[in-house]
Amino acid sequence: MEASKLPFLVxxxxxxxxxxxxxxxxxxxxRDEGGERARDFTAQREAETSxxxxxxxxxxxxxxxxxxxxxxxxxxxxxxxxxxxGDVDAATGExxxxxxxxxxxxxxxxxxxxxxxxxxxxxxxxLVVATDTLRQLTWWTVVPDPRLFRAETVDDEGNLVDxxxxxxxxxxxxxEIPSDREIxxxxxxxxxxxxxxxxxxxxxxxxxxxxxxxxx
Amino acid sequence: MxxxxxxxxxxxxxLAALPLQVASAASYVTWKNSxxxxxxxxxxVVAEGYTSSQMAQFQSDAATFMNGVFAQxxxxxxxxxxxxxxxxxxxSQSGADHPESGTFVNTAFDATYSCGGIQRLICVDxxxxxxxxxxxxxxxxxxxxxxxxxxxxxxxxSGGPVAVASRNGSAVELVLHEVGHSFGLxxxxxxxxxxxxxxxEPAEANSTTQISRSTIKWRQWIASSxxxxxxxxxxxxxxxxxGARYCPSGMYRPTYNSKMRSLGQPFxxxxxxxxxxxxxxxxxGIDAFAPASSNVSVGSTAVTFQVSLLAPAGWSLTGTWxxxxxxxxxxxxxxxxxxxxxxxxxxxxxxxxxxxxRNDPSQLLVDAVSWTVTKSSGGGTSCGxxxxxGTISTQGSTSIQPNGSWYQTTTFGTHVGCLNGPTGTxxxxxxxxxxxxxxxxxxxxxxxxxxxxxxxxxxAGYYRWRVVxxxxxGSFTFQLQRP
Numbered sequence: 001m002e003a004s005k006l007p008f009l010v011x012x013x014x015x016x017x018x019x020x021x022x023x024x025x026x027x028x029x030x031r032d033e034g035g036e037r038a039r040d041f042t043a044q045r046e047a048e049t050s051x052x053x054x055x056x057x058x059x060x061x062x063x064x065x066x067x068x069x070x071x072x073x074x075x076x077x078x079x080x081x082x083x084x085x086g087d088v089d090a091a092t093g094e095x096x097x098x099x100x101x102x103x104x105x106x107x108x109x110x111x112x113x114x115x116x117x118x119x120x121x122x123x124x125x126x127l128v129v130a131t132d133t134l135r136q137l138t139w140w141t142v143v144p145d146p147r148l149f150r151a152e153t154v155d156d157e158g159n160l161v162d163x164x165x166x167x168x169x170x171x172x173x174x175x176e177i178p179s180d181r182e183i184x185x186x187x188x189x190x191x192x193x194x195x196x197x198x199x200x201x202x203x204x205x206x207x208x209x210x211x212x213x214x215x216x
Numbered sequence: 217m218x219x220x221x222x223x224x225x226x227x228x229x230x231l232a233a234l235p236l237q238v239a240s241a242a243s244y245v246t247w248k249n250s251x252x253x254x255x256x257x258x259x260x261v262v263a264e265g266y267t268s269s270q271m272a273q274f275q276s277d278a279a280t281f282m283n284g285v286f287a288q289x290x291x292x293x294x295x296x297x298x299x300x301x302x303x304x305x306x307x308s309q310s311g312a313d314h315p316e317s318g319t320f321v322n323t324a325f326d327a328t329y330s331c332g333g334i335q336r337l338i339c340v341d342x343x344x345x346x347x348x349x350x351x352x353x354x355x356x357x358x359x360x361x362x363x364x365x366x367x368x369x370x371x372x373x374s375g376g377p378v379a380v381a382s383r384n385g386s387a388v389e390l391v392l393h394e395v396g397h398s399f400g401l402x403x404x405x406x407x408x409x410x411x412x413x414x415x416x417e418p419a420e421a422n423s424t425t426q427i428s429r430s431t432i433k434w435r436q437w438i439a440s441s442x443x444x445x446x447x448x449x450x451x452x453x454x455x456x457x458x459g460a461r462y463c464p465s466g467m468y469r470p471t472y473n474s475k476m477r478s479l480g481q482p483f484x485x486x487x488x489x490x491x492x493x494x495x496x497x498x499x500x501g502i503d504a505f506a507p508a509s510s511n512v513s514v515g516s517t518a519v520t521f522q523v524s525l526l527a528p529a530g531w532s533l534t535g536t537w538x539x540x541x542x543x544x545x546x547x548x549x550x551x552x553x554x555x556x557x558x559x560x561x562x563x564x565x566x567x568x569x570x571x572x573x574r575n576d577p578s579q580l581l582v583d584a585v586s587w588t589v590t591k592s593s594g595g596g597t598s599c600g601x602x603x604x605x606g607t608i609s610t611q612g613s614t615s616i617q618p619n620g621s622w623y624q625t626t627t628f629g630t631h632v633g634c635l636n637g638p639t640g641t642x643x644x645x646x647x648x649x650x651x652x653x654x655x656x657x658x659x660x661x662x663x664x665x666x667x668x669x670x671x672x673x674x675x676a677g678y679y680r681w682r683v684v685x686x687x688x689x690g691s692f693t694f695q696l697q698r699p
Contacts, residue, residue: 074355110354114254118578151332152393158389161408171342174350
């Protein structure tokens with residue numbers, strides 16, 4: 001959704017909450033059967049999204065206290081998500097960094113990104129969240145997992161007979177993030193469906209101030 | 217997982233070991249421009265294996281390809297929700313690599329058949345594709361889904377955030393299937409990969425382990441007469457058909473066949489519904505609205521509130537206007553003339569009444585705009601035209617206008633009448649047409665104040681207005697514009 005519309009969405013939620021007067025009786029034509037007069041769909045979606053993000057991010061100590069406010073300006077990040085560099089470290093015995101995330105470049109974005117109207121997760125996507133120094137959520141987005149690659153084969157009758165999702169070892173991708181709010185860290189999570197609901201697996205993080213990847 | 221796929225998995229790290237790509241911007245043409253990319257689903261078709269002298273051919277191939285996409289539902293009905301851009305990236309040489317025959321060419325994105333040993337599988341360097349796309353468009357709003365179109369007539373393709381297809385016409389079906397995954401978040405409905413089978417309840421909209429009529433996630437589509445599990449072979453009959461998501465048993469799909477199971481088939485109801493919901497996760501049915509401010513003051517000059525709506529092919533979105541929570545009108549505009557003085561909550565709720573969606577738990581097919589409108593007490597309604605005046609001294613009485621008479625029009629046109637009665641009373645306005653033997657009411661404005669407006673388009677004929685003092689008495693003015 002365009003940037004100019006984002007303030008509207010927030011405004012809509014506020015106006016709906018503050019000005020709704022269901023008892024008003026200016027005229028008495030038919031009332032809406034679906035109860036639309038008492039509902040604010042945008043506010044409802046925002047509340048559901050906030051609640052779901054709070055549930056998903058609580059295990060990682062990230063607080064979600066309010067819907068993310070619309071941004072007025074944006075920056076474009078060029079990220080490198082690399083593959084393992086080697087085997088177990090001979091000195092420490094530890095496994096190497098699995099997927100270091102590095103900010104390769106940051107610049108002013110030329111235009112606002114689109115924004116999803118509702119949080120809809122899938123295992124083929126990644127959830128990217130931004131937090132401030134208090135680990136408060138300041139922004140989020142869901143994008144296709146840039147590591148994903150699908151191979152499927154078809155028989156001569158058009159029947160799909162073989163396939164699956166594969167993951168590339170190293171990828172580069174870009175993100176637009178708000179420039180008018182505090183973002184201390186970007187964290188990448190892979191949604192995992194447990195048969196009932198989604199849970200998150202942390203897969204990468206980078207501290208923005210240092211522009212140096214931390215590793216999970 | 218089959219051996220062939222495993223080979224692909226082993227190959228990919230080698231493909232991905234390249235440094236982050238730095239690309240220069242390429243020019244693009246917008247083949248389909250439906251509106252602001254921030255409120256559309258934007259498709260980018262990237263040229264791969266086309267030389268600079270083949271850009272016209274690329275545009276022709278891409279247009280043919282996308283016409284194939286938009287020939288199918290729900291793309292056909294929701295074509296106005298999509299933009300399509302063609303990115304004119306040039307390659308040094310034409311075509312794609314064919315390792316199986318020892319043919320290698322130098323192309324922009326290193327497309328190769330026989331990827332991972334699967335002859336029909338085309339791989340491209342997605343980092344290079346993404347770098348070119350990112351460098352060429354102002355924001356990610358311009359590329360919700362990327363397709364690399366490979367200049368090779370041999371059938372082939374692959375899926376993922378960057379879908380890949382050869383210019384072979386049959387590849388359209390493969391891309392639609394793959395976009396069903398990447399954009400539609402749908403599961404495969406074929407059942408021939410028991411190694412990949414996981415019989416826990418899946419997240420996707422088109423597969424389930426449930427067989428109870430009350431718990432199947434697409435239950436709104438299943439007729440009560442359809443047995444569960446469903447064993448019929450008729451197309452387009454929603455039920456619960458055994459075999460889906462690589463599992464031969466214990467996992468059910470919504471229809472006997474669909475594009476998520478076999479190419480050349482329609483998506484069918486449940487997958488189509490999911491596509492439409494996904495479209496509305498990117499797009500609001502409200503494209504624009506006015507006034508932009510959420511707080512509006514109305515004086516003596518009327519303010520028109522309006523929304524601009526997207527338009528599916530074949531039906532329209534509905535707009536319902538609410539004043540203080542009460543439905544008072546429909547359409548895309550609302551005049552402040554219809555508001556009494558005071559502060560009011562005005563809201564328009566827009567809904568897509570499509571029959572393609574029966575289950576919309578997040579209310580994605582609905583959106584709304586709200587205003588707080590403060591209308592000054594002196595702000596009566598105004599139509600321009602001729603002003604007449606009158607007095608009603610008995611509550612319940614009627615004054616015929618203009619001047620106790622009627623008028624004739626000789627052309628089709630809009631009649632507008634504006635009534636301003638005494639403060640604190642309730643005067644109503646009615647518009648009548650002569651049907652040859654009697655006056656018949658064709659419009660009315662019956663708010664709770666004495667400020668009323670009627671705008672009515674009507675053919676040539678005889679007309680009159682009635683002012684009725686429902687509550688209170690006193691003098692009024694009546695303004696009339698007529699064809």
